[in-house]
Amino acid sequence: MKALKIIRIAAWGAVAIVGGVLLAFSGLLPGVERPGAVTSSTATGVAAIGGQFELTTHRGEMLTNEDLEDTPYLVFFGFTRCPDVCPTTLFELTGLLADLGPDADKITPLFITVDPERDTQELLASYMSSFDPRILALRGTKEQTDQAAKAFAAYYEKVPLEGGNYTMDHTAGVYLIDAEGEFMGTLDLHEPKENQLQKLRRLANTAA
Amino acid sequence: MKLVKTLALGLILNAAAQGVLAHDYEAGPLAIDHPWARATPPGAPVAGGYLTITNTGTEPDRLLGGSSDAAEAVEIHESTITDGVARMRSAEDGIAIAPGETLRLEPGAVHIMFVDPAKPLKDGERFPATLIFEKAGDVAVEFAIMPMGATPEAPQNHEGHGAPVSQ
Numbered sequence: 001m002k003a004l005k006i007i008r009i010a011a012w013g014a015v016a017i018v019g020g021v022l023l024a025f026s027g028l029l030p031g032v033e034r035p036g037a038v039t040s041s042t043a044t045g046v047a048a049i050g051g052q053f054e055l056t057t058h059r060g061e062m063l064t065n066e067d068l069e070d071t072p073y074l075v076f077f078g079f080t081r082c083p084d085v086c087p088t089t090l091f092e093l094t095g096l097l098a099d100l101g102p103d104a105d106k107i108t109p110l111f112i113t114v115d116p117e118r119d120t121q122e123l124l125a126s127y128m129s130s131f132d133p134r135i136l137a138l139r140g141t142k143e144q145t146d147q148a149a150k151a152f153a154a155y156y157e158k159v160p161l162e163g164g165n166y167t168m169d170h171t172a173g174v175y176l177i178d179a180e181g182e183f184m185g186t187l188d189l190h191e192p193k194e195n196q197l198q199k200l201r202r203l204a205n206t207a208a
Numbered sequence: 209m210k211l212v213k214t215l216a217l218g219l220i221l222n223a224a225a226q227g228v229l230a231h232d233y234e235a236g237p238l239a240i241d242h243p244w245a246r247a248t249p250p251g252a253p254v255a256g257g258y259l260t261i262t263n264t265g266t267e268p269d270r271l272l273g274g275s276s277d278a279a280e281a282v283e284i285h286e287s288t289i290t291d292g293v294a295r296m297r298s299a300e301d302g303i304a305i306a307p308g309e310t311l312r313l314e315p316g317a318v319h320i321m322f323v324d325p326a327k328p329l330k331d332g333e334r335f336p337a338t339l340i341f342e343k344a345g346d347v348a349v350e351f352a353i354m355p356m357g358a359t360p361e362a363p364q365n366h367e368g369h370g371a372p373v374s375q
Contacts, residue, residue, distance in 0.1 A: 083319060087356060
């Protein structure tokens with residue numbers, strides 16, 4: 001009897017978990033981005049990451065996904081009022097690009113601000129002077145930023161802080177997109193450096 | 209016996225050496241170790257500050273905030289990365305330090321945020337700040353500015369500080 005009861009509890013527990021996961025991905029819960037909502041340009045079954053975007057670089061040039069055709073690139077989201085993860089990612093990428101040598105020239109690294117309200121082009125231009133000049137900081141209007149987040153199934157949200165200020169929640173990963181525009185996985189900045197370099201070399205080698 | 213003596217001597221010498229290099233403060237029962245901040249890119253509107261606080265007393269205390277001429281505001285924040293999403297929240301009621309406990313403020317966790325620094329923080333420089341505790345009151349400290357990628361496990365200007373952490 002007892003064993004049967006345990007099995008029954010376990011079974012209902014599994015149902016609850018599956019139900020919770022389905023609910024979370026259905027977009028019914030507030031604040032949960034619905035990954036399935038992003039339309040893919042291909043039907044390969046690969047995660048729908050790497051769609052259309054149109055943004056402006058910190059040097060004032062327009063950049064769209066079409067400009068990156070046949071170019072491997074990496075992209076991550078952040079903002080300058082972020083004390084840790086964003087400058088650290090830029091700093092680590094600067095080191096990785098230096099270590100990659102000539103392969104680094106084949107990759108276009110992108111940093112998309114999720115806070116275009118405060119991250120002006122002028123501020124980004126000054127901020128980026130500390131990092132590898134090949135890294136492009138990108139900003140757009142609210143609509144363009146939403147579109148870019150959707151293109152990478154990334155999540156961001158403005159969160160009010162005490163005293164009328166606000167902060168941004170955002171997806172922290174670094175996405176790797178190959179020369180064909182296909183998602184090649186993410187770069188984990190905490191894994192051994194050699195693994196990271198290997199991933200970036202593989203990414204660079206997708207260049208024509 | 210000899211080994212014990214050698215070890216003890218080593219510990220004493222090490223402690224003495226740290227005494228010279230160390231950059232720590234005492235405020236009643238609170239031991240504040242190695243306040244440091246990361247160098248910032250030009251124009252950066254924020255800078256992170258980190259340190260270790262040990263409560264050697266019998267009463268709990270609380271880090272409430274701070275102030276500094278080097279920034280518009282000094283706030284206590286907590287960063288987390290959960291399910292791939294980076295978040296930051298203000299610790300509005302401060303952070304408790306229980307008796308006998310050590311509170312580590314480090315990148316990717318609880319940290320001090322210097323809002324709108326008066327000028328970019330440059331590696332190798334120092335700046336004064338005041339930490340405000342509920343019981344220990346105001347404590348004047350100096351933050352040592354470390355390179356942009358500095359982590360607690362790899363202090364470059366100071367030896368013997370911090371414990372290995374996974375960020």
